[in-house]
Amino acid sequence: xxxxxxxxxxxxxxxxxxxxxxxxxxxxxxxxxxxxxxxxxxxxxxxxxxxxxxxxxxxxxxxxxxxxxxxxxxxxxxxxxxxxxxxxxxxxxxxxxxxxxxxxxxxxxxxxxxxxxxxxxxxxxxxxxxxxxxxxxxxxxxxxxxxxxxxxxxxxxxxxxxxxxxxxxxxxxxxxxxxxxxxxxxxxxxxxxxxxxxxxxxxxxxxxxxxxxxxxxxxxxxxxxxxxxxxxxxxxxxxxxxxxxxxxxxxxxxxxxxxxxxxxxxxxxxxxxxxxxxxxxxxxxxxxxxxxxxxxxxxxxxxxxxxxxxxxxxxxxxxxxxxxxxxxxxxxxxxxxxxxxxxxxxxxxxxxxxxxxxxxxxxxxxxxxxxxxxxxxxxxxxxxxxxxxxxxxxxxxxxxxxxxxxxxxxxxxxxxxxxxxxxxxxxxxxxxxxxxxxxxxx
Numbered sequence: 001x002x003x004x005x006x007x008x009x010x011x012x013x014x015x016x017x018x019x020x021x022x023x024x025x026x027x028x029x030x031x032x033x034x035x036x037x038x039x040x041x042x043x044x045x046x047x048x049x050x051x052x053x054x055x056x057x058x059x060x061x062x063x064x065x066x067x068x069x070x071x072x073x074x075x076x077x078x079x080x081x082x083x084x085x086x087x088x089x090x091x092x093x094x095x096x097x098x099x100x101x102x103x104x105x106x107x108x109x110x111x112x113x114x115x116x117x118x119x120x121x122x123x124x125x126x127x128x129x130x131x132x133x134x135x136x137x138x139x140x141x142x143x144x145x146x147x148x149x150x151x152x153x154x155x156x157x158x159x160x161x162x163x164x165x166x167x168x169x170x171x172x173x174x175x176x177x178x179x180x181x182x183x184x185x186x187x188x189x190x191x192x193x194x195x196x197x198x199x200x201x202x203x204x205x206x207x208x209x210x211x212x213x214x215x216x217x218x219x220x221x222x223x224x225x226x227x228x229x230x231x232x233x234x235x236x237x238x239x240x241x242x243x244x245x246x247x248x249x250x251x252x253x254x255x256x257x258x259x260x261x262x263x264x265x266x267x268x269x270x271x272x273x274x275x276x277x278x279x280x281x282x283x284x285x286x287x288x289x290x291x292x293x294x295x296x297x298x299x300x301x302x303x304x305x306x307x308x309x310x311x312x313x314x315x316x317x318x319x320x321x322x323x324x325x326x327x328x329x330x331x332x333x334x335x336x337x338x339x340x341x342x343x344x345x346x347x348x349x350x351x352x353x354x355x356x357x358x359x360x361x362x363x364x365x366x367x368x369x370x371x372x373x374x375x376x377x378x379x380x381x382x383x384x385x386x387x388x389x390x391x392x393x394x395x396x397x398x399x400x401x402x403x404x405x406x407x408x409x410x411x412x413x414x415x416x417x418x419x420x421x422x423x424x425x426x427x428x429x430x431x432x433x434x435x436x437x438x439x440x441x442x
Contacts, residue, residue, distance in 0.1 A: 026108065029065035030128045033058040040139070049147035049156075056139035056159045062128040063136065063166065066108035074119040076104075079111075096176045121173050133170070137163050137193055144197045153198045163193040164203060171206075175213065184213035184222070204235035208242060215245050224249045239273035240266040247279055259283060264297060271301050271314050281321045294318050309339040313348050320352045328352055332390070343397035347407065350391035354410055357384035381417065388414050388428075401439070408435045 024032070036055040045051045069082040088104035088111070095101075101112040101120070112121040129135065140159045143152060171186035187210035194203040211226030227242045227249075236242045243266030251259040263283055266276040280294055298318070302311050312334040319328035328349070335345025357380055364376035388411065395407045412432040418425035 023064045023067065023069065024061050026065045026128060029058070029061045033062040033129065047146065049143045049152045052139045052143035052146065053152050053155045053159065056136045056143060057155075059129070059132050059136035059139060060159065060162055060166075063124075063132045066124045066126055066128060067122045068106060068109055070109075070111055070119055070122055072119055072122070075117050076113065079119070097178050098176050121176065123173060133163060133166055134189070137189065137196070140193075141196050147198070150198070157199045160193050160196050160199040164190050164199075164206075167193055168206065171209065171213070180213050180217040181219070184210050184217060184219070187213060188226070202233060204230060204233050207233065208235050208237055211242070212237070212245065215249070220249050220252065236266075236269065240270035240276050243269075244273075244275045244279050247283070251283075256283075264293075267297050268301070271298070272310050274317070277314065277317055278321065281318065307338060309335040309342040309345065312338065313342075313344045316345065316348045316352075320348070325352070325356070336393075341397060343394040343403070346390040346394035346397065347403075350387045350394060350407070350410060353383055353387035353390070354414065357387065384414055384417055405436070405439045408432045408439070412436050 023029070033055075036051075036058040039045045039051050040055045042051075068086075069084075070079055086106065088106055090103075090105045092103055093100055094103050094112075096112075099115065101114060104111040104113070105125075108124060108126040110123045110125055111119055112123065114120045136159070140156050140163065143156050143159075147153060147156060167186045167190035171183045171190060174180070174183040174186060187206045191203045191206035191210060193199075194201050194206065207226055208230040211223045211230055214220075214223035214226060224246065227246050230237070230242050231246065237245075243262045247259045247262040247266075250262065260283060263276060263280045266273065267280060270276050280297075284293060295315070295318070298311060298315055302308070305311060312331045316328045316331035316335075319325075319331055329352075332345040332349040332352075335342050335348075360376055360380040360383055364373050364380055367373040367376055391407050391411050391414070395404055395411065398404050398407065409432075412429065412435075415425050415429040415432060419429040420426070
């Protein structure tokens with residue numbers, strides 16, 4: 001997958017907590033939870049909110065206890081202090097969907113350290129009870145129903161907040177292990193926990209992520225339900241991604257009218273989104289409408305914001321995707337006329353010619369006829385040279401160091417091809433090669 005939950009951020013590579021967990025022993029956590037469960041089954045006690053609060057709290061303790069004393073963000077050296085001499089039964093490197101981890105296995109849990117040396121995941125291998133977080137959620141939900149006088153609201157709210165966090169962590173962990181269906185279910189439970197009274201707060205991120213992971217798992221009906229709710233709540237994902245996924249789902253279901261509606265609404269909200277733009281272009285080029293509709297939408301946006309240079313950048317992207325190179329160049333260069341400090345028009349022009357050159361090179365590599373290859377090679381060189389000037393302009397204009405580093409990589413690759421052609425190109429190659437090396441991240 002290109003990225004873990006496009007919009008879903010993976011657990012941070014840096015520590016998120018700097019304190020060891022204060023957990024009960026497994027024996028005491030199990031005993032307390034069983035005692036609380038017995039009370040909840042007692043007709044004389046199960047009508048009291050406190051009984052269910054206690055059950056919820058002890059179930060959370062039972063969830064945490066097998067994790068041991070580690071905490072997210074700890075380093076192996078940190079753990080030496082709090083593990084009371086306990087040593088892992090095994091240590092090995094494992095590859096998950098989001099990278100390589102070092103796994104330290106203990107009696108009831110596995111600790112996963114990322115490449116920066118931080119403890120990023122704790123996976124319980126021997127839980128005290130199955131579905132322990134579900135049991136805790138049921139208990140706090142029942143407590144909320146019984147707490148008519150709101151005497152236990154603070155405890156219930158704290159418990160529900162904890163469950164929201166823990167279900168979210170479980171969702172990310174499941175995604176890292178490639179268990180997408182479980183991830184989606186956990187995101188849904190995280191949303192439910194936060195919406196449960198008396199907390200009663202909508203977790204829009206969890207709602208979206210439940211839909212997104214369902215989409216990845218190809219559970220399209222489930223994905224549609226959650227993503228529709230996400231849009232209704234005003235949470236659209238990264239650059240309108242909820243709309244894009246919904247458009248794909250309904251198109252797959254044969255509803256091209258709703259597909260167009262989703263994409264056009266997304267375009268109005270996120271005219272610069274490449275995902276939305278490509279979705280619209282594909283929709284119209286598949287024969288589902290007139291491509292001129294794209295420019296109608298864009299013209300309407302220009303009328304509302306005549307000084308918005310980025311709209312011409314979008315226009316350039318549309319022409320580029322449609323293969324209209326001259327029109328694309330005109331639109332990209334219009335950006336600088338409107339805003340001389342706007343670098344993305346030049347970036348768009350440079351990327352267009354660079355990508356086109358790559359395609360021509362691939363075509364040339366597959367050509368067996370020498371004369372045809374020679375013509376393609378000349379066209380490749382001409383097209384590649386065309387990307388250098390706009391990229392150089394954007395390199396000077398941009399104030400974003402990360403963007404500049406990317407541009408330098410393009411320029412390094414492009415000028416490399418011509419470094420033996422003239423001293424000018426040789427000098428350019430040295431400049432950008434040096435910049436890339438000096439700004440390369442470890």
